[in-house]
Amino acid sequence: MLSDLASYKPFRQLALNLADEMQEHQQDSFDSWCRDTLSAISDKTNPLSLQSNSQIMELSHGDGKLQVHYSDRLVALQREVRQLSAFGFVVPAKIQQTTLAASKFYRQAVILKQVAHFYNTIDQQMIPSQQPMLLEVALEFEQIIKHPKGTSDHSCVTWQDPKEVGNFISKLQKAADKLTLQNRHLRRCHATLTDKVLELMDSDLLRQQPKWKDGLIEIRKLMATLVQEGYNPSNMRSWKLHWDHQLYKALEHQYQLGLERLNEHLPEIKVELTFRQQVLQFRPPLEEIRSKFYREIRRFVCIPLHFRGVDVTMATDTIFPKMIEQNVKCLQTVYRKAELLFQRLSNAMDLFKDWVLD
Numbered sequence: 267m268l269s270d271l272a273s274y275k276p277f278r279q280l281a282l283n284l285a286d287e288m289q290e291h292q293q294d295s296f297d298s299w300c301r302d303t304l305s306a307i308s309d310k311t312n313p314l315s316l317q318s319n320s321q322i323m324e325l326s327h328g329d330g331k332l333q334v335h336y337s338d339r340l341v342a343l344q345r346e347v348r349q350l351s352a353f354g355f356v357v358p359a360k361i362q363q364t365t366l367a368a369s370k371f372y373r374q375a376v377i378l379k380q381v382a383h384f385y386n387t388i389d390q391q392m393i394p395s396q397q398p399m400l401l402e403v404a405l406e407f408e409q410i411i412k413h414p415k416g417t418s419d420h421s422c423v424t425w426q427d428p429k430e431v432g433n434f435i436s437k438l439q440k441a442a443d444k445l446t447l448q449n450r451h452l453r454r455c456h457a458t459l460t461d462k463v464l465e466l467m468d469s470d471l472l473r474q475q476p477k478w479k480d481g482l483i484e485i486r487k488l489m490a491t492l493v494q495e496g497y498n499p500s501n502m503r504s505w506k507l508h509w510d511h512q513l514y515k516a517l518e519h520q521y522q523l524g525l526e527r528l529n530e531h532l533p534e535i536k537v538e539l540t541f542r543q544q545v546l547q548f549r550p551p552l553e554e555i556r557s558k559f560y561r562e563i564r565r566f567v568c569i570p571l572h573f574r575g576v577d578v579t580m581a582t583d584t585i586f587p588k589m590i591e592q593n594v595k596c597l598q599t600v601y602r603k604a605e606l607l608f609q610r611l612s613n614a615m616d617l618f619k620d621w622v623l624d
Contacts, residue, residue, distance in 0.1 A: 296355055303343070307364050321422040322431060323378055325411060332382040332411065336375035340368040367425070374431050381438050388445065395508040396452045398501040399492075403448055407441040410434075455492065456505075459485060463512045471520035472531050472566065485509070485576050510575035510585055517573060518589050524566060525596040529603045532562045555611075563600060 323334045347357050347365045357365075385407065392400060414423045414434050423434045462481055469477045489506065493499055524531075550558075570589035590597070 296350070299346075299350075300358055300361065303361050304358060306339075307360060322425055322434070323382065323411065324422075325408070332385045334375060334378045334382050336368075336371065336378065340364075340375075341372070344369055344372070370428065371425055371431065374428070374435060377435055377439070381435070381442055384442050384446075388449070392449055393453060393456055393505075395505040396449075396456065398504055399452060399497050400445065400448055401501060402498065403441075403445050407438070407445055410437050410441050452492075455488060458488065459509055459512075463509070463516050466513070467516035467519055469520065470524070471517070471569065472524045472528070482513075482574075482576075485513075486578075489576055506576050513575055514585055514589065517570065517586065518592070521570065521589060522593060522596055525593065525600050528563060528566055528600050529607055532559065532566075559604065559607075563604060567597060567600070 321335060323332060325331070326333055343361075344365050347361065350357055388404075389397070414437070423430055425431065462485055466478060466481045469481070471478065489502065492502065567590065570586045573586040575585065
């Protein structure tokens, strides 16, 4: 069609030369890819070398992470072989064999990588104070990795037997599900305690002490239920201590509010001003009034001294008594207000002294 043009022949020759160069470059690139791939497959230390007798996964001695011996490079290799074959390239038999072996275990490798990711990140999903409570089930998971064929058999699972790999994956998934379920259960318990402590933080320590008592009973009951479910009490210590500190915050909040208005909310003491034996006097006597009034103050002030946390058997009772010492300034204000109140009471008597004949 363009052959009658003067410049057609030179143009055609250039196009043919370019096509030859591109084809040559394409073949060179393919040959280079084949050499590099074959070299990697032959190198047992290379990720592309999927040895049938190699361990499928193991725990790293360095960082403790779980590693699957199935490289992402194998996934890329399968894609590359499919594409090159579609373009008509004859892929060497050794590369095809490696690709076939890799594709044979691809689905299982994906599952194993998911399990490994779960194991390597489960600590981020755990509440730190609850980690000791999940130690036993976590160790069960770890034992399956270290001894996949049982504690008495130290041999490892390899890529050689697909059925054995499948059984190993089933064990791992079962252990992972158990760990996940327990972690979710404990997180729900943690959320429940959060709601209960927040409720106590809004409960008046002066007027709603029964509510505080009932709240503590519910918290302790939840802890006891977990022990009945099989959780080791010694592994619960850090979690219990965490909640003792949260209770401390809630108690101190209401304790400080109570101290601020303590004098105005103590039980009422009926006092009469009488004239007996030619003398104005209170009934009951002032010292008795003072004694009863300060007894009620002392009863509230000493609440932290007798307060017990989530577990009365734990030696955590030393946490709460410190609250009294930490609020000395508030206590000073309470007793100062009390003395002012008694001063007002004395002043009330003075109003009637002029009515009394000497």
